[in-house]
Amino acid sequence: MSIEWVNRAVDGLRAWGRERNVEVDVDEVRLLCDYASDYLEVNELGDFRPGTFEELLLEIYPRKVIAPPESAQETVAAARTLVQFLLDTGEIGIKTAARMRETIDHIEPEMPQALADTSKFGMAKSLFSAIGPDSLELDAGRGAGAQDTADGDECDCPGCAPLPPVRLAPREEVALAVREVPLLRDAHRVVTWLVEGGRTVTTRRSLRVRDARACTAELGVECPEPAWRLALDLGLARLDGTAVVVAEDFRELGTRGEDELLDLWRSALEFLVERSVRLTGEAVVDEGMSQIHDLLYRLQSPVPVDALADYLREVAAGRPVGRLDEALTALTYAGTVQRTEDGLALTSHALWGLRELYAGMGLDAPLAPAPAEGDASGLIAFLIGDGTADEAAERDIAEWLSRRTPEQAASELLAAVAGAPAEVRGVAVTIVDRLDVEAAPVVRSFLDDAELRPHAIHWLSSRGLDAPALTPEEVLWVSVDMLALALPAAEADPDGFAENIAASGPPAHLIEDMWRVDHPDVVEVLELLGSTLPDQAAAKAARKAAFKARSRGIR
Incomplete structure (x- = not known):
């Protein structure tokens, strides 16, 4: 997304509104521009066309934006404001503006129904509509919600819902993982480096700019300031004025015992998640650390990165979400999240640590029973x-x-x-x-x-x-049965299944007779073989056998 042109457009819109005494819904217009830039190749205001609004309001908004149908009126009004702004600033002509207005008039009665149509929901909207945007509000309403609960009113927002049971890795595995957290290791290294070099910090307890650069160059520490702040918070060092003094009980991670490591990680996680720390450089992520990690804890399944980006944009009150990939890299550096094939998930030690934090806050953080x-x-x-x-x-x-x-x-x-x-x-x-x-x-x-x-x-x-x-019949039956066992894995990873079946798939003469087997999955097994076997003769035999099985009425 070209944030620069959108920012310029919004600044111009504000000035235009002030000059004409026009009330402008800046956040809504920004969202229109953001999505037009992201999905419709609109790179400047002059790129807007009548069809742009049709796609934005009837296709992209229903797919991406978590909003009730009644909000359509506000969005349509913002679109009309944008058209007038484009006309007044010379970005479009009178005829184009007329066609845009006509298009918006047609859209207005259709948009509420489009917003309510769940079949139009995209991945992010489908995922997070079930959770609710309030569960990830970036600090805006936490105080009010907490006060309401303290006054005795029950809070039914998703963020206050009971925590789900979780399964934790064994303590020894958590401790081993903690030893490998890059940010925690760097916190120890930065302290040693500062003390050995006789370096001082600023009066605000931050690293001096030249020292931060030298630390990166000499130690390879990419984020020296967060590492230093974490070290200070953990008590690895103390300050004598601006001079850095190593703590009396300072020891490297590799020499710490299991219990000590877990105590250290619990405190580190509190620092990272519960406080606003400039760790990633992406303001929306840094300010929403607690909510993002809480979301991952509650879902207990990976969240696709593009779904997280869409959701952050929607709950960030119009603020842009820019360098999300870089921000997520910083979170993996901090040891709290990991990237999987399906998206972003908590590490096993972050899951353990978050449960410790919740329990320490007096929340019921249940453990799932072991199988x-x-x-x-x-x-x-x-x-x-x-x-x-x-x-x-x-x-x-x-x-x-x-x-x-x-x-x-x-x-x-x-x-x-x-x-x-x-x-x-x-x-x-x-x-x-x-x-x-x-x-x-x-x-x-x-x-x-x-x-x-x-x-x-x-x-x-x-x-x-x-x-x-x-018996020959039993050989056929068990062959189909074992292949039926692989059906879910084949759907999840077709390429992996194709590779395995190429190495150990049944021969064509066996496949030819599989249609005779009275097995409920025989048709599905034969269709799978027919579409994945690399041996063309065997694949053809599977397709013919599937046809015969269907003809027999086997399902």
């Missing part, structure tokens, strides 16, 4: 629905198994998935495959279950135990 404490159905449902990282899932499975004998584990798992969908059954079978021969009697008892029988035969024979041979 190991539940039954087999709960464990499987958690593994399927939580999106837990592989290492965390492995830890949960190992803990669950450690509380049971192999026989008990097999009995619970297989009984829980009798008659279940392929994905659920596949998770249970995969866990049972970890068990040793002590589970054999239980596994053998499921040979009478038509859906579990092929898996039980495979489990027994792979351990050299007596087992009936798989």
Whole structure:
């Protein structure tokens, strides 16, 4: 977005309004210009056309702006003001202005319905409408809301809603991660560097400009001022006038114990999140640290960066959101957020630290029950629905198994998935495959279950135990069943699935007969193979088999 031309336009609009004694909704006009610049290639005021307003008000606003339908009247009025401003300043002619006004007249009755149409909502609006803009208000109304609550009125805004249960990484993992936080390491390094160099700070306790530059050049510390402010807040150093004195108990991160590290991180997070710190250089982010981190804590899922940018723009009272990528890089440097393929999320140690802050504020910050404490159905449902990282899932499975004998584990798992969908059954079978021969009697008892029988035969024979041979029909069925297990992963990562299936996909002669299998997922499996197999002959066989299965009425 070209912020410069929008700022010039808004300044001109203010002056124009004062000269003509016209009331101007500057924030609304700025938003019109911002979105026109972002999405419609409007790079100066003269680029506005009648069609620009139609796209802005009926397409972009409904997709991007969280606003009630009744607000359409204000936006339409701002659009008419903008047209008059364009005309009076010579950016457009009389005929163009007339066409713009005619377009806006047609838009006016349609815009409220467009704002209310949820099918038009974009990703950001759909995500954050459920949360509400008040939950991320950048400090504007926090005092009033707190006062209302203190007076006994219940607050039902999302920001005051009960905190969701969270799962935390083990304390030892949190401590290890804290040791690697770049900003925390730099805070220690800056103190040592200042003391060893005999450097002083300003009377306002800030680094001198020349020292900040030297620190970056000599130590490679990109943000020396926030690192110094954090060090001072954590008590790593104290000031004797303007001279820097290292704290008596100062020690490097690598020498600190687990409890000491966690105490240090708790204080660091309070400094970063609960206070207005110029860390990122992006004012909207720096001032909204608490709300942004609270949002990520409550959602417990990554937020797409463009969704966060849209939302920040909407709640920032017209202030531009400029260098968001740079700001987010600064947050990763601070150790509070991480970038994932799906967007921005809290680090495991930030999640831990935020819960500590909430608990210290007297809020109820519940912990989610560990899957190991539940039954087999709960464990499987958690593994399927939580999106837990592989290492965390492995830890949960190992803990669950450690509380049971192999026989008990097999009995619970297989009984829980009798008659279940392929994905659920596949998770249970995969866990049972970890068990040793002590589970054999239980596994053998499921040979009478038509859906579990092929898996039980495979489990027994792979351990050299007596087992009936798989019939050709059972070979086909279990092949379809295992591929059905992969369907959700294939939808989430088609390229990864295609790469795996290229290395270990079923041969064409097996695929040709899969249509005969009475499996509820056979059509979907064959269609997936037909669209992903790199072997053209095998892919063609899958498409033909899918047609035959559909003809049989298998769904």
